[in-house]
Amino acid sequence: MESVNTSEINIEERIAAESLVIDIDGFEGPLDVLLTLARTQKVDMRKISILQLARQYLAFVEAAKRIRLELAADYLVMAAWLAFIKSRLLLPQDASADGPSGEELAAHLAFQLERLEAMRRSAAQLMARDQLGRDFFVRGIPENLTLKKSYVYKATVLDLMQAYARLRTKENFKPLHIEERDKIFSMEQALECMKSLIGHAIEWSTLEQFMPDGWLSDPKRRRSVKASTFAAMLELVKLGKLDLRQSDTFSPIEIRQKEQ
């Protein structure tokens, strides 16, 4: 049996271990490190010496500690685990001891390494296969199914009757008459009206002063003219042609031509 002494690792192993440490980010966990170490034994994965592997790994962890590299917890867990396997392998088998033997544990670790290596190899073979869009190709001008869509319209007698009933009920209301439009003072009209007046508005004047005569007696027309004049005023303020002020809520709005 070989004694275990981490100081006895040879130069080559140390260099290998250190390069591993430096490369630590390139490894995907302790099993990956173990696989890399196992390859240095240059034997069939089935004939791997787990004892030797455990020593290599522990040396790797030692080396990492020596250069004060923070190893992730799983590397340390693996180290502890390998130390445990190693002790089981080195100590004479105690028939009364619980749990799997050192050989069983070693065999399983060897299996894991062999399996991981096989999967890596398979992954490489898989990716080396001919691939769609790289080596072989789909139809470039697919002729998609043309959907001949037809519609069936659904309506029932009830729909018909309700629609008609709705219309007849509506008749109770006055239909829209075009002459009522004369109660509407449009924003365009208001803008016209104001634009022609602002040249004279050097002093502050109330908004009402800009509303045309003849529109203020009829309530409907007054509403309309107020709204459109107000909107026209905002528009002109936005265009920078007017200043406006209001001393308090609901107090009269006053406007004047913007000073040049």
Next chain:
Amino acid sequence: MNNRQPPIESLFEAPEIGEQERMLEAILFATIEPISKKRLEERMPHGCDVSEALVNVKKRFEGRGVHLMHVGDAYAFRTAPDLGFLMQKESVETRKLSRAAIETLSIIAYHQPVSRAEIEEIRGVSVSSGTIDILLELEWIKLGRRRMTPGRPVTFIVTQVFLDHFGMESSKDLPGIKELRDSGLLDNRPPPGAILGVVPNENGEEVDNNQDQDDMFD
């Protein structure tokens, strides 16, 4: 899997014509648009006789389910025209008639023969051609006699198809106003917003049903 090697050496010697045909087939299959002979020549190994290969490929697919077609000055595989029926899928979708259509239809049913202007007068909004077209297409309405008034407007009447669809023997089977009222249909007024509000017609234009909106400014 086919293990023929890509003919790297073909930069100097063209592949045999059979191989050229395979190449053309692959390119023509995968290209996303019809491809001109000039472009094919650019993509094929140097020294290929694209014209001859094209003739051979075209011949090979003659009478098959897919043809090599000449599209303008370009080539493309296309399904044989006689098999177009395999490329269609029928789907039937049930749709509800728009409110404009059902209203127009009900007016025609109750008032036939009725002109468009009369329909508009009853609905209070203009009737789009689309609405009339749908009803004509469904064969639920058809043109009746022209009215003997100025302008000689056409009128609309309902059809036998309409009667069949609605399970009526004649349009006289439609319940009258009195019946509608008795059955509660007339009293079942829709919410005011539905009638008085701004109702988009089927063209998406807004139709102002309401002359009293400006109340909001008081």
Next chain:
Amino acid sequence: MNNRQPPIESLFEAPEIGEQERMLEAILFATIEPISKKRLEERMPHGCDVSEALVNVKKRFEGRGVHLMHVGDAYAFRTAPDLGFLMQKESVETRKLSRAAIETLSIIAYHQPVSRAEIEEIRGVSVSSGTIDILLELEWIKLGRRRMTPGRPVTFIVTQVFLDHFGMESSKDLPGIKELRDSGLLDNRPPPGAILGVVPNENGEEVDNNQDQDDMFD
């Protein structure tokens, strides 16, 4: 131009086998996605022997520039892989998969159905959700049945898109799968004793694999 008439009468009598082959060619040429035999049967006239016609079509295109590929239970035309060098124009830039993703993919392909915990045991490291997500997004893997073990973990399996991408008829075509199976490397061999089941996850927390982590999918 081919002037054969569409076999309208074929609702009652299937077209002859040569005609069936033409129809299959047309349907299969027109589509990108592999079409299952069942869907082909639905689209072909009643009474066609799709299986026989497929065998004949496959044979007809053997050695040509375009092949009929069998993908899972579906069929699709694809260009011959040895002509890929002509197709730089059609090449799609595929996302470069990480080593973790490639290994995870092959573990799923070779060990399917396989749970996340099993993937982690094989790789010896935890599998990030991102890796699984990428493979799910590519539609190369999908969820399989839940394992009937405590925790009922979900499993992953590869898809038809995966088979199509790598030009395989089934996962039996995976490179070297028979040798792997024969050598017992695909066996689910539980570790002796419980301690081996402890694999730290990416946060360094120890997660007991025997209590399936896959519960996070629940």
